[in-house]
Amino acid sequence: MTNQPHTHEPAVDGQAVRGLPGFAHHYAEVNGIRLHYVAGGSGDPVVLLHGWPFTWLEYRSTMKLLAEAGYRVIAPDLRGSGDSEKPDSGYTKTNVAEDIRQLVEQLGLAEINLVGQDIGMMVAFALAASQPELVKKVVLNEALIPGYGLEDHMDPANGGYSHFALHMQVDLATMLTEGKEAEYLLPLWDLMSVSEDKSWTQELLAAYKAPGAMRGGFQHYGTLLKDVQESRALLGGKKLPMPVLTVNGDHGIPPAQTAASVRRVAEDFQFEQDIAPDSGHTLGEDNPVWYSARLDRFFRS
Numbered sequence: 001m002t003n004q005p006h007t008h009e010p011a012v013d014g015q016a017v018r019g020l021p022g023f024a025h026h027y028a029e030v031n032g033i034r035l036h037y038v039a040g041g042s043g044d045p046v047v048l049l050h051g052w053p054f055t056w057l058e059y060r061s062t063m064k065l066l067a068e069a070g071y072r073v074i075a076p077d078l079r080g081s082g083d084s085e086k087p088d089s090g091y092t093k094t095n096v097a098e099d100i101r102q103l104v105e106q107l108g109l110a111e112i113n114l115v116g117q118d119i120g121m122m123v124a125f126a127l128a129a130s131q132p133e134l135v136k137k138v139v140l141n142e143a144l145i146p147g148y149g150l151e152d153h154m155d156p157a158n159g160g161y162s163h164f165a166l167h168m169q170v171d172l173a174t175m176l177t178e179g180k181e182a183e184y185l186l187p188l189w190d191l192m193s194v195s196e197d198k199s200w201t202q203e204l205l206a207a208y209k210a211p212g213a214m215r216g217g218f219q220h221y222g223t224l225l226k227d228v229q230e231s232r233a234l235l236g237g238k239k240l241p242m243p244v245l246t247v248n249g250d251h252g253i254p255p256a257q258t259a260a261s262v263r264r265v266a267e268d269f270q271f272e273q274d275i276a277p278d279s280g281h282t283l284g285e286d287n288p289v290w291y292s293a294r295l296d297r298f299f300r301s
Helices: 056-068 093-106 119-130 163-167 170-177 181-192 200-208 213-222 224-235 255-263 288-300
Strands: 023-030 033-040 044-049 071-076 112-117 135-141 240-249 266-270
Touching: 023 056, 023 093, 033 056, 033 093, 044 056, 044 093, 044 119, 044 288, 056 071, 056 200, 056 288, 071 093, 093 119, 093 224, 112 119, 112 288, 119 135, 119 224, 119 240, 135 255, 135 288, 163 170, 163 213, 170 181, 170 213, 181 200, 200 213, 240 255, 240 288, 255 266
Parallel strands: 044 071, 044 112, 112 135, 135 240, 240 266
Antiparallel strands: 023 033, 033 071
16 A cells, blocks of 8 residues: 555646546536536446545446446535535435435436445435436445345344444544544555555545545434434335335355345345455445446446
8 A cells, every 4th residue: 555645736617537448527506416427438327425534536447347347436425525615504315315316417417327335325325216307217335225224233232343433523523533534544445455455545545534525424424313303204104116126245244134124125136146256345446346337237228
């Protein structure tokens, strides 16, 4: 891993993406905020929603391959992340989904394929549930859905994931980690990714050292109890009508957890024990060739 420091300079609208030919940075005014996204390629649109602690960069390697396979690829920075605005409120997954809906509308897209990872998976569910006519197919990766199993894994006293307890206390988590971003995030990225090349995380680290970035990330956790209530209300006892796929890394979170959660909300659930080989939580960086091919096969089926 390189130890050379990186500094984060916000991208300029229309600026070409370094190392990603055919892609450019863009901004859109949506839902009261300025949202940054990267887009390129042509064909059926695919929207990629990242998790925490990541930005659009989580999909960098996958985006190139999807564009080569004939897709128009759009990867936003969720509110509070990367070069998107970092407001003090609005982080419920239904509201973040509205950010994405308005972006898609501004881009003139009537129908999309949707991919969500981690926090992005929760947003993808909210968008698919609230706008089923917009989402042709949805891929839900490496997380559980609030209201449909996530809450059972949020309590470390009962065997749940310990980071929820800290991150949901937004002020405390921010106080403890601001100025110590490398000490907190670098070990997490080592845990989440099985790739030996972690050089890409230096660019991520620079993004999370930007003012308000750590707090913006934790805000997505601070709303989870409300997300549980809102997610249950979205479907009204029904299920997602579009085809749904889940993919987990063979070193990611237990795939049975994701599958059990998604099975509760999906009418057409395509679960074939899709385990990305040689992958941790960061499927798109650890094994982009396998991952992009699996997405392509699902979208074309």
